[in-house]
Amino acid sequence: MKKMKAAYKRSAHRKNKQITKSPPDHYTAMAQVHKIDNVFDDMDNLWAEIAQRHQTQQQTRFLKTQLKPNERVLDAACGTGRHTIALYKEGFNVVGLDISHKLLKIAKSQGALLLVRGDLRALPFKSEIFSAIISVDNSFGYLASKDEDQKSVFETRRVLQKGGRFLLDVFNRERLVYKYAGKQASARLFEYPSFQLEQVRAVSDNGEWLCDHWAITEYSGKKRVFSHKAHLYTFKELEEMLSKAEFVVDSVYGDYEKQPFKQDSKRLIVVSIAK
Template identity: 25%
Template sequence: MRFYEILEKHYDYIFPFQNSTYDFIREGLNPQDKVLDVACGTGSYTIALRKEGILSCGLDLEESMIRIAEKKAEEQGIQGDFIVSNMLDMDLVHEGGLRRIFIIGNSLVHLNSLNQIKSFITTAINLLNEDGDLVIQIINYDRILKEHIDHLPTIHVPEISLTFERNYTYDAEAHLVDFSSKLTLQGETEEASVLLFPLKSEELVHLLMEAGFEEIHLYGSFKKDPYTDSSLPLIVVAKKKLS
C-alpha cells in the first residue's frame, strides 16, 4: 500500500492542527501576502491563513489529500486554492511573488537526494519576493544517525482507538531511511513504507546558502526553542535578504 493511502482518512487525527505551528507560520505575514504551503496534506494551515486574508495556496502530490482540503475549505466557507503537483514542479503551477513558502511535516526529505533538495531550494528562492522567506521543518537527522534511532514516538488517538507506529531502518550503503508505518484502527492494521533522505542540518544550511539565502535561523521547536543535538525536529527559517 502506498504510504499516504493509510493516512488520508485519518490525517487530521494523526496530525492535528497545532496553534504553536500556526503562530510560527503566521508570524510576520499581512493580508494579501502570497504564501505557498508545500505538501499541504489536508490543508489545515492553508485554510487558516485564508481566513485571515492571506493569499495562501496549498500544493500536494496526493490528489486524495487535495480533495479533502477542498471539501474542508468549502465547509468552512473559504475560497480554497489547492493544486495537485510534485514539489519539484512548483514553479510550473505558481507564478511566484511569494512572501513565504513553507514545507513542514518532514516532507522535504521525501526527495531522495541532495541534488533534488538543492533543486527545490533553488526553485523556492526564485519564487520568493525580495523580502520573502522559506520555512522548513524536518526530523533532526543528525540525532537519528548519531544515536541510531530506529523509531519515532507512537501516536495514540484514543477517541477513535487509533495508534500510528513509525519505524526507521537506515541503509548506510544507499544513505536512505526506510520509514515503515503501522496504523491500527479499532483492531484492524494497515502497513506501508516510504524512503526518506536523512538530511543533516549542516547540509541543509549549506544548500540554502549556496542558493543565495542570506539569513538562516535554526530552531528546535515551533515555540522557537534553540536547536540542539537533542532536538527532535529541525526547523529552519531562511530569509532571501538580510533583515
C-alpha cells in the first residue's frame, strides 16, 4: 500500500511538471509588484472551518453537470481545496490553484494532490492546457481593481483550450444592492466548532463593493478582526469582460439547482465557451 501511495504521488508530481511553467517576464514583474492582501491566508485554519459549512456537495453535483469525465480541470482560487478534492473523488483530473500558501497546505492535508501556488493574473501554466476552468463560490473579485480582474480573465482564456468552458460563480450584485446599499450595515453571528464569528456586512453606496468585517472570538479566548471586500458585478459587466477575452456566454444560472438567473437570484453563475 505504501508503494502504491508513493507511486501515485510521483505520478501527480509529473502531471504538475507537464502543465506548469514560469510565466513570462512581464507577468512575473506584475506578480511581484501587485501584492494581494490575503485575509484568507491570515485566517488559515479558521477559514477551513468556515469553508466546510458551505454547500460543497450541492456545488459538486452542479459542477458534474457542467464538466466532462476525465477532462483536465483547473480549480482557480481553490482555497482549502473543497472542490478540488470533491471533483478528484468523482474521477476528474483537477488541479487546484491558490495564492495562499497556508490554504494550499490545508488542502494538501485534506487529500488534494495536484496543487499549484500562483496568481490569477499570471497563471503558471502553459497556454491552452486545460479543457475547463472553474471559479466557484465567490472566488472572483478580490483583486485591487476591475482592471486586475479583467487581467485574470485574459489569463484564464490563455490557459484554456479552444472550445473549453469557464464556469464563473459569484454573488448576484442586484440582490445584494437591493438588500444592503444605502442601508445600515447588517450584523450576524455564526457559530463554528472552535470560534464565533460576528459578521458586519455592507454594500458601498455605488453598489460596486461588498464589504465584510469579521470579529472572531475563539473559544480559547483569543480574538481576531478581519476586513475584506470584493467587487460586485452585473451579468452585463461579466459578459463584457468575457467578450474582451474571447469568450462567448453559453448559459446563465441563478443557483446550483440550475434555476434561471433572475434579479433576486442568490447566485450569478455564468458558463462561457472559449472562442
